[in-house]
Amino acid sequence: MKxxxxxxxxxxxxxxxxxVIDPDPARAALVAEGLKGIExxxxxxxxxxxxxxALAFAPDVVVVACDSPDRDTLExxxxxxxxxxRPVVMFADRSEPGLADEAVRAGVAAYVVDGLSPARxxxxxxxxxxxxxxxQQLRTELAKAKADLASRKTVDRAKGLLMKERGLDEDAAYxxxxxxxxxxxxxxxxxxxxxxxxxxxxxxxxx
Amino acid sequence: MSSDLKxxxxxxxxxAPLAVADAQGFFRAEGLSVTLSREASWATIRxxxxxxxxDGGHMLAPMVLAAGLGLGGAGARLIAPxxxxxxxxxxxxxxxxxxxxRRLDPEGAAARTARPLARLIEAxxxxxxxxxxxxxxxxxxxxxxxxxxxxxxxxxxxxxxxRLVTAPPPRMAEQLRSGLIDGFCVxxxxxxxxxxxxxxxxxxxxxxxxxxxxxxxxxxxEDWAEREPATLQALLRALLRAAQWSxxxxxxxxxxxxxxRPDYVGAPSEVIARTLTDAPEGLIYHRxxxxxxxxxxxxxxxxxxxxxxxxAPSVEGSVxxxxxxxxxxxxxxxxxxxxxxxxxxxxxxxxxxxxxxLDGLPMPADRxxxxxxxxxxxxxxxxxxxxxxxx
Numbered sequence: 001m002k003x004x005x006x007x008x009x010x011x012x013x014x015x016x017x018x019x020v021i022d023p024d025p026a027r028a029a030l031v032a033e034g035l036k037g038i039e040x041x042x043x044x045x046x047x048x049x050x051x052x053x054a055l056a057f058a059p060d061v062v063v064v065a066c067d068s069p070d071r072d073t074l075e076x077x078x079x080x081x082x083x084x085x086r087p088v089v090m091f092a093d094r095s096e097p098g099l100a101d102e103a104v105r106a107g108v109a110a111y112v113v114d115g116l117s118p119a120r121x122x123x124x125x126x127x128x129x130x131x132x133x134x135x136q137q138l139r140t141e142l143a144k145a146k147a148d149l150a151s152r153k154t155v156d157r158a159k160g161l162l163m164k165e166r167g168l169d170e171d172a173a174y175x176x177x178x179x180x181x182x183x184x185x186x187x188x189x190x191x192x193x194x195x196x197x198x199x200x201x202x203x204x205x206x207x
Numbered sequence: 208m209s210s211d212l213k214x215x216x217x218x219x220x221x222x223a224p225l226a227v228a229d230a231q232g233f234f235r236a237e238g239l240s241v242t243l244s245r246e247a248s249w250a251t252i253r254x255x256x257x258x259x260x261x262d263g264g265h266m267l268a269p270m271v272l273a274a275g276l277g278l279g280g281a282g283a284r285l286i287a288p289x290x291x292x293x294x295x296x297x298x299x300x301x302x303x304x305x306x307x308x309r310r311l312d313p314e315g316a317a318a319r320t321a322r323p324l325a326r327l328i329e330a331x332x333x334x335x336x337x338x339x340x341x342x343x344x345x346x347x348x349x350x351x352x353x354x355x356x357x358x359x360x361x362x363x364x365x366x367x368x369x370r371l372v373t374a375p376p377p378r379m380a381e382q383l384r385s386g387l388i389d390g391f392c393v394x395x396x397x398x399x400x401x402x403x404x405x406x407x408x409x410x411x412x413x414x415x416x417x418x419x420x421x422x423x424x425x426x427x428x429e430d431w432a433e434r435e436p437a438t439l440q441a442l443l444r445a446l447l448r449a450a451q452w453s454x455x456x457x458x459x460x461x462x463x464x465x466x467x468r469p470d471y472v473g474a475p476s477e478v479i480a481r482t483l484t485d486a487p488e489g490l491i492y493h494r495x496x497x498x499x500x501x502x503x504x505x506x507x508x509x510x511x512x513x514x515x516x517x518x519a520p521s522v523e524g525s526v527x528x529x530x531x532x533x534x535x536x537x538x539x540x541x542x543x544x545x546x547x548x549x550x551x552x553x554x555x556x557x558x559x560x561x562x563x564x565l566d567g568l569p570m571p572a573d574r575x576x577x578x579x580x581x582x583x584x585x586x587x588x589x590x591x592x593x594x595x596x597x598x
Contacts, residue, residue, distance in 0.1 A: 069375035076373035
């Protein structure tokens with residue numbers, strides 16, 4: 001969890017930064033009270049969400065009310081791959097049955113019903129940050145698994161091409177691809193992809 | 208049949224069918240007791256409908272599809288049995304930029320294309336000025352896609368040559384005034400509001416990008432629609448009658464006054480009236496089969512998701528795009544009211560430069576600004592065929 005690794009003596013720990021989006025400063029005060037004891041800590045309150053300000057502040061967690069119009073902005077930031085995603089904690093003063101689960105499934109890191117109390121602030125924020133990091137890790141792993149699968153398919157197709165065009169058996173085709181990869185110092189998936197592209201051009205595709 | 212319903216909406220002129228059905232008694236006439244709930248964000252309406260905290264709501268047409276594709280909303284199964292309007296949105300630029308466009312390219316500005324903007328962007332690049340920032344209301348919205356289409360038609364890459372952000376509709380004008388954004392695409396009346404404030408100028412109407420293009424729909428949960436078929440039909444009939452009422456020119460002044468109320472849109476009625484009465488075909492609520500959920504519209508949204516890299520092509524994707532739009536449910540309601548529904552679920556979009564007739568049903572001109580038609584059976588080819596595309 002960012003902001004809480006063990007830091008040896010003499011090293012300055014980066015502050016935990018919390019951005020509270022709420023027109024009412026009372027909520028930010030409440031968050032600050034609930035996080036008392038965490039040093040260093042920066043709690044910033046903003047009436048509305050401004051992406052550039054948020055980026056500059058680089059919060060570890062964003063706290064926003066469920067009925068805030070900024071929800072669409074926060075959701076779109078999470079979708080954008082280019083911007084740096086942050087865990088978002090939403091809270092509602094009144095429960096809508098099931099809405100909490102739906103919001104969490106939609107990517108909100110935690111959803112607090114019946115408002116925030118100072119005693120609940122710290123466990124909720126910490127749980128949200130942990131959960132968020134776990135989700136990020138899963139997403140990265142999924143993306144890698146998908147890329148690996150795509151690469152394997154490309155290698156299989158390139159192998160098929162070599163078997164057909166050069167009359168090789170499967171093992172020899174794979175060895176040839178591996179040799180090409182080693183000779184050029186590039187991943188085997190990239191070599192396979194080039195081979196398929198060039199074969200397509202020689203056949204007249206895309207020329 | 209359950210008769211107590213709670214429906215969500217966002218303060219925009221296109222929530223009119225809901226507001227009118229409420230105020231003019233069309234819900235009551237169908238035996239429905241409806242509570243309208245003004246919501247703060249599209250994501251909240253979507254999630255509340257998905258879990259049953261709302262029975263239905265005013266939704267961005269592509270959002271219903273995006274939810275079904277697992278893009279936000281975690282695969283909530285929503286359907287669109289009725290479209291609420293055609294046209295209505297516009298692209299607004301900060302007043303100083305708009306004046307600069309007229310100076311750079313008076314012809315291009317008068318034609319409401321983005322070509323003068325391309326020159327401004329080029330000039331700013333030469334000066335080392337920061338990228339212009341544009342806001343749309345949601346990643347999966349007609350506003351985002353119309354803005355991107357308009358920019359790209361003039362050779363402006365929306366992901367590289369400008370910065371695109373998301374902002375809530377009622378706050379667009381304020382963000383323009385504070386200089387946080389340089390322009391935006393949003394539904395009425397928030398463009399007219401920026402003009403009334405003197406901070407912005409409308410540089411293109413949605414119809415300049417796509418004539419009579421889709422915009423908002425009624426969204427409900429698929430399982431609710433299956434559980435409550437009679438209630439859904441009563442709701443569709445009430446909204447169809449309210450849409451008919453809203454479209455009649457003689458009712459437009461009363462409509463502007465109604466929408467101005469703080470519990471609906473909450474903006475001055477003269478600002479609201481601008482898009483209802485002044486703009487050419489500014490906001491179409493009913494005529495031209497405006498309430499019909501065309502599957503070809505859903506396909507076009509899917510093609511935009513492909514074009515801008517929001518999703519990778521898949522068989523499942525194109526099937527979902529067709530599943531979420533429900534012309535079958537619309538036909539039952541329309542026929543029972545004597546409103547003629549179109550005989551088919553799809554049409555080639557963008558093929559008509561002039562009004563036309565579909566089996567005797569008057570249809571609007573429907574061209575895109577680049578003149579390129581869309582065949583709904585080929586969303587992948589279409590998306591890949593633009594000069595600027597991520598597909």
